[in-house]
Amino acid sequence: MGVIKTADRIGGDAEPPNGKFPGHALQSLLHHTTEEARASFVRFEPGAHTHWHQHSGGQVLHIIEGLARIQAWGEAAVSLEAGDTAVAPAGEKHWHGAGEGGPMTQLAFTSGEVTWLEEVDSAY
Secondary structure, three states: OOOOOHHHOOOOOOEOOOOOOOOOEEEEEEEEEEOOEEEEEEEEOOOOEOOOEEEOOOEEEEEEEOEEEEEEOOOOOEEEEOOOEEEEOOOOOEEEEEOOOOOEEEEEEEEOOEEEOOOOOOOO
8 A cells, every 4th residue: 555645745846737727837746556547736826727628537626725717618617615626527628727816726636648728718
C-alpha cells in the first residue's frame, strides 16, 4: 500500500499544468497509476480557467477552497464552493476555473487522454 503524507500534497512541487489555461494556475501531482489516470491539486488564481476540453475517461473535480466556475457544453455555467464536487463523464466537453473574487483550489481525478479545444468566451 502506498502512503501519501499531507506535507507531500499541496506543499509539494507545483508547476503550470499541461494544456491551455488562460491566467495563472499551478498543479501538484498527487498520484498517478499511468499517464492516463491521475489525481492532482490545481490552484487557479482569480479568473484563471481552462480552455474547453474533454477527457476520454472522464474527470471528477472536488473543490478544496474558493469559488469555482464550471460549465458543460450546451449548459449554463455554475458556481461551486469548497466541498462541492463536479463529475464530467467520459467525452463531455467542459471547462473549469476560479471565480473572479479569489483563488480556487481543486482536487482533480482525471482518467484518459485530454483533448484541448477552443478558448472559453471571456463573458463566462
